Amino acid sequence: MNGPKLESLTGGSGVHVFLVLWKAARAAQAYAEKSIYELEMCGSDFAVLEALLHKGPLPVNEIGKKVLLTSGSITVAVDRLETKGLVERRAHGTDRRARIVHLTKPGRKLITRVYAGHAADMERLASASLTRAERKTLISLLKKIGYEAATVSEPGEEDTSA
Template structure:
């Protein structure tokens, strides 16, 4: 007789964490061939899909602190992949733009990354992917809501 799957919250967390680690490691490996680190890839990718953005807008989109985003943009600028230009309406703000080379690098890197990610989850049929996405969104929203309550002085109960 087959035993029931362990559905304790701690076991769910452990399975989720192990899956995340495996996917994260594979995702990083898929972008390393172009000598891009994770944060550089994320900055270039957001600029590719969102267009030029102020430095302080990029940080939250790619989950980097203000100090880390400045270092990342400096590094990308040194490599000739992005430029910073003063905002026309507020010279205190600098807008980050992809250079022609930066656009070429991120398009190539993103296409490769997309193929690699597709290969990674190829064992999941479309319906299972949709279910997984829905469940992860539900979990994320639920946990985020509880954390927000906790920050307001309420307990996680």
């Protein structure tokens, strides 16, 4: 009964790396979602507003790429935020078909406050478990594996920027 040897789930095998990464990502995502929820905002709304805060005005499809939402989901999120008066769509300067999403003053005020609270929560988590040097190493390693996975799964579509 000498069949192919199953890859170990310990000792640094590829499967072990994936399982540890997956479990850590799920736990960190749950922590982040709790932080955002406590700040009275859903995750997709937070992601859209945060992208606009840090990247400036963007077309809807670019926001979707940045925050990893499908075209349908990003449209619904932008519509919801526009209804709340937090963003507005404006005409593109050179492309009459395109609309650019901008933060409104109330939107900027809200996301600035909410982002500060969320950033403090994320800092508490990171500083409780990792030194500054460990964080830099972890970021570098995660980008490396993320880039490789994106290159293999979707050639030409990788965006591992954070």
